[in-house]
Amino acid sequence: MDETLPGASGPLEGVRVLDGSQMLAGPLCAMRLGDLGADVIKVEPLSGEWTRSHGFANAEVAGETTALLGLNRNKRSLTINLKDEEAREVFYDLVRKSDVYLQNYRVGTAERLGVGYEQLRAINPRLVYCQITGYGEDGPYRDRPGQDLLVQGYSGSMWSVGAKNDPPTPSALWAADAMTAYQSAIGILAALRDRDRSGAGQKVSVDMWSVIMDCQAQEFTTYLNCGIQPERTDEPFAHTWCNPPYGVYPTADGYLVLSQLPIDVLGEALDDDRLRAITSWDEAHLWRDEIRRIVEQITPTRTTAEWIAHLDSYKLWSGPVYTYADVEADPHVQARGMIQTVEHPTIGELRTPAIPIRLSDTPGAIRLPPPLLGEHTAEVLGEVCGLDEVRIAALRERGAV
Structure with a gap:
């Protein structure tokens, strides 16, 4: 099946996800659920989420940041002002008709907005509620900013790379964010499976620090049970505990x-x-x-x-050691279709990495490009909540949506 065919279904067809997250971990989790067939509604403030105005190298395509474009395909955008009482009631109606709510607010913010777990569970007991945090919802660091690089520093992983006189070496990947996204998706799917049996939703809590510790299960098991710390030596290696020549070496041309x-x-x-x-x-x-x-x-x-x-x-x-240009030109990447093209309403052809999960019977699909801000507000409110054009227009006029 052509992964770019609009309307193609997947194994999560019929599951509606409200994506109230921003930046990387939450949007990547929601995008992957959308890739597998879920109807993902990106719930944004009227000004848009953070990455609509903050991108890599200020890079934009037809006015859309590449940071936003990279993490938000297979979603519809609904803009709504959750601080507005009438808009919040409309949102609650949307919650009643949804299966999953995902957010990565700082601890306490969701409750102040009226979208905390207990508040939404009272509206829809079948709702699977996923909260992503940097350090968890309790403990002395609960209110600290949970950004990827900071969590890498807390995790101990930076001391496993390089030579002993090198500074700590962070990952070039947003490893904490990306792995947290995938663990969150696993948690959501597990909760949906449990709901099939129990009829009730539940809360899924995933924090970045715990995820990156879990990614170092072998290292921590070694330290916790043998007391052995990673010790970098004079020469740089990609991991201190892996035997040589584990690392990167110069050649005549690279x-x-x-x-x-x-x-x-x-x-x-x-x-x-x-x-x-x-x-x-x-x-x-x-x-x-x-x-x-x-x-x-x-x-x-x-x-x-x-x-x-x-x-x-x-x-x-x-x-x-490839550059991005090398990756694009590689025959394996081309043969496997690891780069896909999707039609965007203002950009035209938008190129993007393909869906990495391949299912034999119910494959995922790129059905929708990353949405324009609020592009689907009227569509979602009419289709899901049953609001007519007059009510939607009134909400727009008062700045509620």
């Missing part, structure tokens, strides 16, 4: 990624007697700095492509 490899076999591939002599896992870990220095003196003698072909012949794991 960089080469090397994974964990049998060092004696690597010695054969690089024609180095010292490496040939290192035959055990423990010995490789002991001499990791020396191994790094030997390898990085040899790799600049060939291009990245030449090294990958050569190392493949020894069944050694290696790969390139």
Whole structure:
């Protein structure tokens, strides 16, 4: 099935999600539910959510920020002023006709707006309510700002990368946000499955700090049970606890990624007697700095492509360090259709990464492009809430929607 066909359904067809979130973790979670067929209504203030006005490098396409475009396909936009009493009553009617509400407000904000868990559960006991926070809803850090880089710092993960004299190294990915999005989607799906049996919704709470600790389950299990801390050595590695040559090395025309490899076999591939002599896992870990220095003196003698072909012949794991342009041009990316195109009402053809989840019988689909601000307000209020044009016009006139 063509993933860009409008109207294509998925396994979550019939599930309505109210996405009251902004920035990355919440919108990515809601977008993935939309990719799998849910009817996702993006609930925004009249001025729009944060990423409509704050984007990467101030980059825009036809007036829409790329940050917004990247996280909001397969959604309809409803603008509504939740501080307005009449608008809030309209929103409550929408809640009664929905299955999921998702928000990532600072702790306490939802309750002040009248959209906290207990407030919405009283309106719709079947509602699955997902709250994403930085540090959880209790504890001394509950009110601290939960931004990705800050959570990376709290998580301990920055000390697992690089050399001992390097500063702590953050991830280039928004790892805390993205993993929190996926864990939230899993929680929502689990709660929907439970509702099929019990008839009742429930609250799903996911915090970024817990998620990033969970992503380091092996590392924390090692520390908590053996007391071993990650200790960076003189030479830079991609992870302190992975055996050499685990890291990135210069080549004649770029960089080469090397994974964990049998060092004696690597010695054969690089024609180095010292490496040939290192035959055990423990010995490789002991001499990791020396191994790094030997390898990085040899790799600049060939291009990245030449090294990958050569190392493949020894069944050694290696790969390139791509730019985004390299990713776009890669034949595997093209063959797999990993970049898709969707028609946007003002941009025209909008290119985007494809849906990463592939189901054999009920595949997801890019049915809707990222919405313009409030593009579907009248459609949602008429279709879902049953409001007529006169009532919708009156709400618009008073600044409620």
